[in-house]
Amino acid sequence: MATPALKAHPDTLRTLPGDDVRQLMWRFAERYDLQMLVQSARGVARGPVARLVAEGGRNEHEWTARKNELLAHYDASGITAAFMEPEEGGFIAGPKNLALALAAFELAWVDAGAATGALAGFLGLSPIHERGTPEQVRHYMSLAAPAKPGEDRRPWRAAFALTEPIPYVGVDTGMLSGKVSVAEWKEGEEPVLRVEKRGRFITNMGFANFVTAAVDTDDPRIKSSCLVILEETDAGTFDRGTPTKKLVHQLSSTSDPIFSLQVPASRIVGGYTVKDGVIVPRFDHSEVIEAVFRRTRVTVGVMTSAKLLSAIEPVIRYQRGRFRGAEQAAPGSVRYELGIQQREDALHRLVEVWAAGEAGASLGFATARLFDELDPLERRKDAALAAQGISGMKATLKWTKALEQKGLELLELEAHPRGEKQEARIAELRADELVRFALLDAQANVLCPATKLWNTGVGASVMREAVSLMGGYGITEDCPGFLGQKWMDAQLEATYEGPEAVQRRQLSVTMANPLFLAQQKAWVRELRHVAGAHPGTGACALASAMELWLWTYRHLERSTDADGAKLVQSPRQGVTFKLADALGWLMAARSQILDAVVLAEEGAPVLGEAHAGTARFFADLCHVQAARAAGEVGRICAELVHGYNRHPSWDAEGCAACWSASDAEALEGIIPGLAGCTGDVVAEGGHPDKEGPCASCQGISDFRTMRVKIDGCLTGALLAKDRAAEALSKVMIPEALDYPQ
Amino acid sequence: MSTGYQIVVLGSVVPDPLQTLEPAQTPQGPGLKNELMLPHVLDPWAAHALYEAANLAARTPGSKVTLLSLGPKAKLQQVMMAVGQRVPFELVALDGPAGGFTDPHEVAARLADAVKALPGLDRSRLLLFGGWESASRGAGVTLQLVGERLEIPDQFQGVDQLTPGPDGAFEVLERVEGGRHQVSSCAGAPAVLGWATGSLGEPKNNPQVGMANMRAIMPALQKAAPAPVGTGRVEYLSVAVPRTQRETRIVKDMSPDDVARELVEWIAQD
Known part of the structure; x- marks a missing residue:
């Protein structure tokens, strides 16, 4: 039907819009998988998340045991699995952008920090999901999937480390100070990389088991920047850093980590080739993060x-x-x-x-x-x-x-x-x-x-x-x-x-x-x-x-x-x-x-x-x-x-562009409103107090017509x-x- | 028991109890103001019965749970998106009104017919579950009437526990005065069990269970047969909310003793 008439409309909104209205408007009335996800996410948001916020859970920066309990709720309710394919432990087949948006909406209805915490794992996984090799995708997605009934395993949590503690990094994602170099490269074996990266404001770092980190090359034997996967058990330093003293989103874990690790080159997201003795990552870091x-x-x-x-x-x-x-x-x-x-x-x-x-x-x-x-x-x-x-x-x-x-x-x-x-x-x-x-x-x-x-x-x-x-x-x-x-x-x-x-x-x-x-x-x-x-x-x-x-x-x-x-x-x-x-x-x-x-x-x-x-x-x-x-x-x-036309000055040149008051009046008599297109009006040799537009409308009459039309459209x-x-x-x-x- | 139970749970939808429930006269008779626009939930008493049924089925191999619901199809579908993720069951839906003013005899007739029409129904394995009362009606007669129409003499109301024994027999705890239970032994199915709260918490959503359920639930909703039940020969002269207005408050950190004390004071005002 057409939108009901504007006249005679005794009927109006009776109750706050429910799921039936939203499913239609946001086009998931035919998707029961998404409808279930909405109910699940809502249950978590208005249950354990809301209770934690009401009890003051946002009043501390540390990643507490109570906050950590939320992860299990995300797993049990299917929020964690919403990112996975069914064969990886998920339940939604095909693209998941709308699914994740709906889950984020439900969680943020109560607390956006919880939404961020629940979804940041996906951000960590996304580089692998979007640009990883088939082996990387299979390996890390299955590790990150929640345990199936009867399985005794904790899902791996991911974090994404791009931002660094130097000015402008993050704003210009092309700049990186994190470095990757070749630590060891034995003949016929896979190269071992040395990764040095300091992150800033990295979400999920309080509990992440692995991190996808953006690093630039610091070695002529590596051709370009790339993203590498760092695991908490890799040789070297995997320092989660001190929690960020955020005034917001306290139900997500954020800190400034420090990594100094050695990892196999197979951890380069998307893989690499070797050309003339140089490691060529398949994707540089900007190609990966653009996709993410x-x-x-x-x-x-x-x-x-x-x-x-x-x-x-x-x-x-x-x-x-x-x-x-x-x-x-x-x-x-x-x-x-x-x-x-x-x-x-x-x-x-x-x-x-x-x-x-x-x-x-x-x-x-x-x-x-x-x-x-x-x-x-x-x-x-x-x-x-x-x-x-x-x-x-x-x-x-x-x-x-x-x-x-x-x-x-x-x-x-x-x-x-x-x-x-x-x-x-x-x-x-x-x-x-x-x-x-x-x-x-x-x-x-x-x-x-x-x-x-x-x-x-x-x-x-x-x-x-x-x-x-x-x-x-x-x-x-x-x-x-x-x-x-x-x-x-x-x-x-x-x-x-x-x-x-x-x-x-x-x-x-x-x-x-x-x-x-x-x-x-x-x-x-x-x-x-x-x-x-x-x-x-x-x-x-x-x-x-x-x-x-x-x-x-x-x-x-x-x-x-x-x-x-x-x-x-x-x-x-x-x-x-x-x-x-x-x-x-x-x-x-x-x-x-x-x-x-x-x-x-x-x-x-x-x-x-x-x-x-x-x-x-x-x-x-x-x-x-x-x-x-x-x-x-x-x-x-x-x-x-x-705004980029220069305002006239009241010198000879400026005054020459002005109209006399009598000319303006005459124009107005011919076509009402036309005087508005004039420059300033000069009366008796001087300028009166300002009353109207100063600028010429030369070349922009269409603009004025359209603006007037908009006014009418209101x-x-x-x-x-x-x-x-x-x-x-x-x-x-x-x-x-x-x-x- | 080797073949398990056929557990049929009777339960429908009611408006979310948090909503403002205001009686109103509608063209179809008495109802609630904007009833069909309000968010609904599975009747909490029926929900207890459903979760107990799923628990019993999980402990008794070969058992199967069927939820039989008479309610507005669109509302049933919305509610199934949450309930369908909790426990495994099959749905049989009847599309009709589910308010608190429908005639229980008419409703019971429709439900009994639907139970009889269940494919592969085996009375010797049939357990008819439901709430011993309802959030939309306090009379709690529908389940009993369905049992009578199905000629099931063994009926238990206010059930909090069912313990299966050998050879299909089971023991039932029914609520009696003073917070105590009456213990009954039943030789076996068929039987009607009107559940009180039972002892199980609400199961968490499990999307895998949901996806498995939905493959059958959605077609069941599509082919839900119309069940136009009315108010029978009952004429409602007036309908009003209880004399004491409901005043909902949400209070944090209140001890059970304080809650009890406040309830006693409130009741004493009446």
């Missing part, structure tokens, strides 16, 4: 969104009960029943928290699903390259460019009215798995950093708002839902696995991909179509904002600043990073709208008579968020378009917020939170 972080950053973004959504119920309960017990709030009175929810501002702000949480979750899960589709395609792409004998950066780039052309051709054909011949070509290109790979890859390269950047960065700010809605209670340990701790935690999530600057840097490169830009144009059409079938979702506003962003990007690409310096270039982070920020808002709001559309179109059989009200509520949240996103994008784009956004706010004042909530405080 590309996926794991999505789960981090999802964690912050879980916090925002987890805040809704405790805030509603707090707001409603705020005055109960006071003399002035007699039972049955509005003050007693609604408490702070009598006030529009409290409700509006909570709507904004909820809308931002929905947008982040939608973006995170959409990206996770994208990677689930992309993973097998990427393997087929690798196989295709190998089959064609294509290797090396130059040859691969040439091949990729040809593929890119096909992708662009498909998008171009789909964008225009077509005949039989074009239809046949479209069908052919759509059936080409490699074209599909190229399109999804271009999306993934943007959506992954966008998820990490927007969900955590904006999420941390919005989480502060959620905390403020609990008053002073919000920053106490007793706050229901642990909101104060979650606010702090969000700051770490914005930092680890690549801080915001890294994500902006990556986006500034990937958003320039022609395949991505072309797909974004298609998304504008898609959103316009959605706006037709589902009015009041904000799809139209978002489409307009997306068009503005695209226009701005193209404009800046060919523009210079007032001194003639190119605007879109790598060092110009004041331009590219801002565009990256704006893109995050767009991507999140788009994903949210698409999820709300699925709920509207497919939710009726599941939700029955509650469907219309639920769909309307989620559409209203979309509208609120889309309006906010459009506003942010408009602001950022306007700043970029105008129509109804605040009515949507009012409706959503009213829903929050009426929605049924449980009598108590389902985890301790």
Whole structure:
């Protein structure tokens, strides 16, 4: 069905959304393996994890016995095995990005430190999983799998050591001070390597049995950097280091380890060859970590969104009960029943928290699903390259460019009215798995950093708002839902696995991909179509904002600043990073709208008579968020378009560009509003107090038209917020939170 | 006993007890406000019975556990995602209402028919398990009515323990006054056992068990037969929550003595 009409909508959200709603929106209604994982992870989160937090388990930095008990819960509930293939001891077949995102969401609903602790093992295993030799994969995945019934064995835990205690390492992952050299290389035998590595802020180090460590070559007999696997029993020093004094995520173990070990060369992740007496690792360290972080950053973004959504119920309960017990709030009175929810501002702000949480979750899960589709395609792409004998950066780039052309051709054909011949070509290109790979890859390269950047960065700010809605209670340990701790935690999530600057840097490169830009144009059409079938979702506003962003990007690409310096270039982070920020808002709001559309179109059989009200509520949240996103994008784009033009000075040259007041008045008489396009207006030989724009709009009239359009597209956004706010004042909530405080 | 038991557990879903449960008049009769939108759980009394059944089956080779549930199919599916990971069982689902106002005679008739229709049913091995009462209804009559329809005379209620003996006989502990148990000996199946809490904790989720169960549970849910039970000839003139309003609190670190003292004070107010 279409989203219910905006008029006459007595029905609204009746209860907080349950699993049935989420399964539809996040597209796992047909996946019982994922539904079971959600239930398991929830049981652990709201059981042992919540009890530990409530009992003050976060108040110490050490990895305690109580914290260590959580590992057994992760194993027993299937969280640990969620990363494994069934033949390795897991229970989910195929790609697992959505599975891990869902597990992270459930754990972070209560405590993101627990989520990090549960998932950091996967980070340690990922280099092996993504780039390891078949022997390495088989060996370490089976060691890390939880014991089967009747098996007497403890699973091995993994850690991933990249970050080092020297400035900028981790921010620029290309720099390493950890070294690998040849310790011993006897004729006809496998070389023995000496690894010297100091890690910083390494998760899981309190208990890890093995570590995948990034090291640079320190020996002419080793060609490049690589990742090596270090085991706790290797000869030498395996010092776990002192625990990091984190103010956040205390349910994960973090320390600064020191390794000085000798290991066989077979521990190089992905293996090696020997060429002219030199060890050539199959993958250098950056190739491995690119494959790893590309996926794991999505789960981090999802964690912050879980916090925002987890805040809704405790805030509603707090707001409603705020005055109960006071003399002035007699039972049955509005003050007693609604408490702070009598006030529009409290409700509006909570709507904004909820809308931002929905947008982040939608973006995170959409990206996770994208990677689930992309993973097998990427393997087929690798196989295709190998089959064609294509290797090396130059040859691969040439091949990729040809593929890119096909992708662009498909998008171009789909964008225009077509005949039989074009239809046949479209069908052919759509059936080409490699074209599909190229399109999804271009999306993934943007959506992954966008998820990490927007969900955590904006999420941390919005989480502060959620905390403020609990008053002073919000920053106490007793706050229901642990909101104060979650606010702090969000700051770490914005930092680890690549801080915001890294994500902006990556986006500034990937958003320039022609395949991505072309797909974004298609998304504008898609959103316009959605706006037709589902009015009041904000799809139209978002489409307009997306068009503005695209226009701005193209404009800046060919523009210079007032001194003639190119605007879109790598060092110009004041331009590219801002565009990256704006893109995050767009991507999140788009994903949210698409999820709300699925709920509207497919939710009726599941939700029955509650469907219309639920769909309307989620559409209203979309509208609120889309309006906010459009506003942010408009602001950022306007700043970029105008901000690099020099402000006129009131010298002779500057005054020459000004209009007289009478000229401006005459122009206004011809076309109302035209005077706004003038430079400054000069009256009686001097400048009056400033009243309007100073800059010329020469060459950017399209921009102004689009900005005005966006303003118009905000129509109804605040009515949507009012409706959503009213829903929050009426929605049924449980009598108590389902985890301790 | 060489062939084991056929244990059929009767149990359905109830709204999560943490939810606000507010009686309301619906087109289908009395119910709870927004009942179908509330998260549900397996009725805790039936859950005890299921876990005891799985434990008994694990100790008695050749046994098999079947969970027979009459409830809204969509809600059953949600609940199975958690329950299905706890212990091995097969599901037989009947798609119908599961509220506290349905007529137990109608429900019992549907359940009894479903038990009779179980493939390979062997009455000489049949143990009919269930809760001795329910979180949606305190009367606790449905299980007894099903037993009568199946013509099973040996019925035990408030069961906390079943100990199998040789040749299929077993000993049953039933709750009686004063926190004591009545000990009964039963020559063997068929028998009806309405479980109190038993003595087992809730089993932890095991995804491997879940995956094995789900291969049969999902098809069972797909082919769940409609079971439109109603309120029979009962007319509800009014429905209200108990006079004393429920006031839920979560308190940390309270000793059992303090909990007991507070309960006594609370009861004394009534």
